[in-house]
Amino acid sequence: MGKKQIGLICLTAVMMGSILAGCSGNNGNTANSGNTTASNEPGVATEEKVDKVSFSYFNAAAGKDVNTNETTIGKIYEEQTGVNWKMEHLVGDENTKIGTFIASNDFPDVIVPGETIDKLVDAGAFIPLNDLIEEHGQNIKRVYEPYFNLMKDENGNINFLPFSANVGEFMPEPNITQGAFWIQRRVLKEAGYPTIKTYDQYLNLIRDYVAKHPDEDLTGYLALTSQDQFFAFTNPPMHLAGYPNDGGTIIDMETHQAMDYGDDVNSTKRYLQELNKLNDEGIFDKSSFVDTKDQYIAKLASGKVLGFFDYKWQAADGMNSLREAAVASGNHDLDYMALPIVFDENIKDQYIDPPSFVSNRGIGITVSAKDPVRIIQFFDNLLTDENQVLNQWGIKGETFEVNEEGRFHRTEEQIVKANEKAFQQSFGFTYFNYSWPMYGGGSSFPDGNSVGPGTQPEVAQMSYTEGDKELLEAYNIESFSQLFSTPDERPWYPAWSIPIPQGSEAQVFEQKRNDLQRKYFPQLVLAAPADFEKVWTEYYTEFNKLDVKALEDVISAGVAKKVEILAGQ
Incomplete structure (x- = not known):
């Protein structure tokens, strides 16, 4: 994937602690569009002033509503630009709200949609951003221009800004923040820290532990299947087969053809049949198919669940509760460890994401926006190095430090503080480190520091507890991601970001497939083992009545387009 080096924009000022204000002459930084014009001295304003304004921001995800100027980061941005955001989050059903x-x-002035983004675009809810970017988006152009051809619709319009673009040299994460099969550390500890690679080995390890602890009311395996998170239950087959999260399809590395694996007997059927056996043995939690996400998180936090598959960002609340308890007690037995589980020994795992660009999600300015120019200027102001430091690292001397070599790091106290939910909300990390135009995951600054603290080796090492270090030593690794294979280059990644035209045969297939899987997958897991083949045949027959080729053709064409565009950078 093409990489775009970012210019050195006042990074020296960041090092000197001037993160509280924009730098002068910062590649089109629009601090003069806000409350005051930024000066060369942090926190000092010129006489030129403009009125403060509040814009409305709707995020189609659950969260706590807030005025951003009530947070530390938001107040700094109000000082820079005069702009406050009234943030509203989704309550109820996204389709109903967007409808x-x-x-x-x-x-609202801006919207961050989820799966309804195409509905908003088709309804003409977003204004084209092309001219605004050309006139007021110097930093937007610097960050996103390599991807403009992926961002444009069939009419050449850029309707929204994706959340992240790769900037600088790619930096892989030292820890697992995406998908994995997770297992409690006590299971590994009791087994003598074995090397676990295959699905059978993983499940048998859980079986053995449950058998040895019959009176502890343990849940061997739990799954997340609630409506908006059902992908957490349908995605494991592709990971087990050695593919990354490309959504409902896997992409052939040579031909670049997409294949929907929903009816694949070597992956989906095999995965479900193993869960069927677990259920018959009383090790699978049947409530997985009726629990809400909150109930799922509560079960993870209870410390009774031995294993599960999920993406770290989705299960984090439950996992973090256990980790906080472990840090307080010094006993990490109930904490989880990520494992790169595959079907067979000869399969190379691909859980770690390669460099990527997600073009079908983002933030758009609506036709109701009161001042699109000022909004795009705010977005542009976010995309300076110093403000990306602010969004991700915070303030020097408060939430991070800089050593003599210019390396960003955090003290133990700062790490603990930065992980506290209440602090994340009050400081503004909760509201600004995603769902805005930003440097993407794995990006780096010109001086070599990671944009994200999670990918900075110094922070990872400082974050490790004695329990972590014991586990790392047992597996002879320095970071948890070293258990996982390096990702293969996939210029199209992720394929799930390829737009599916609303009302198309591909979109109809996708909806019918999802409905079919929600109907049959619980039956396949909960059926008596003797009935599994019968239920699978029913599902397989119904699946193959659908026009799967329509989706595969759209994804294959999208993959080819992304490969061609990015190869030309």
Whole structure:
């Protein structure tokens, strides 16, 4: 994937602690569009002033509503630009909420949609950003220009800004923050820290532990299947087969053809049949198919669940509760470890994401926006090095430090503080480290520091507890991601970001497939083992009545387009 080096924009000022204000002459930084014009001295304003303004921001994800100027980061941005955001988050069903906006033709100033983004684009809810970017988006152009051809619709319009673009040299994460099969450390400890690679080995390890502890009311394996998170249950087959998260399809590395694996007997059927056996043995939690996400998180936090598959960012609340308890007690037996589980020994795991660009999610300015120019200027102001430091690292001397070599790091106290939910909310990390235009995961600054603290080796090492170090030593690794294979280059990644036209045969297939899997997958897991083949045949027959080729053709074409565009950078 093409890499774009970012210019050195006042990074020296960041090192000197001037993160509280924009730098002068910073590649089109629009600090003069806000409350005051930034000066060369941090926190000192010129006489030129503009009115403060509040814009409305709707995020189609759950969260706590807030005025951003009530947070530390948001207050700094208000000082830089004069802009405050009234952030509203989704309550209830996304389609219903977005449908109400569309029906009334009355929208918040900006919207961060989820799966309804195509509905908003088709309804003309977003204004094209091309001219605004050209006139007011110097930093936007610097960060996103290599991807403009992926961002444009069939009319050449850029309707929204994706959340992240790769900037600088790619830096892999030292710890696992995406998908994995997770297992409690006590299971590994009791077994003598064995090397676990295959699905059978993983499940047998859980079986053995449950058998040895019959009176502890343990859950051997738990799954997340709630409506919006059902992919956490359908995605494991592709990971077990040695592919990354490309969504409902796997992409052939040579031909670049997409294949929907929903009816694949070597991956999906094999995965479900093993869960069927677990259920018959009383080791699978049947409530997985009726629990809400909150109930799922509570079960993880209880310390009774031995293993599960999920993406770290989705299960984090439950896992973090256990980790906080472990840090307090010094006993990490109930904490989890990520394992790169595959079907067979000869399969190379691909859990770690390669460099990627997600073009079908982002933030858009709506037709109801009161001042699109000022909004795009705010977005552009976010995309300076110093403000990306602010969003991800915070303030020097408060939430991070800089050593004599210019390396960013955090003290133990700062690491603990930065992981506290209440502090993340009050400081603004909760609201600004995603769902805005930003440097993407794995990006780096010109001086070699990681944009994200999670990918900075110094922070990872400082974050490790004595329990972590014991585990790392047992497996002879320096970081947890070293158990996982280096990702192969996939210029199209992730394929799930390739747009599926609304109302197309591909979109109809996708919806029918999802409905079919929600109907049959619980039956396949909960059926008596003697009935599994019968239920699979029913599902397989119904699946193959659907027009799977329609989706595969769209994804294959999208993959080819991304490969061609990025190869030309």
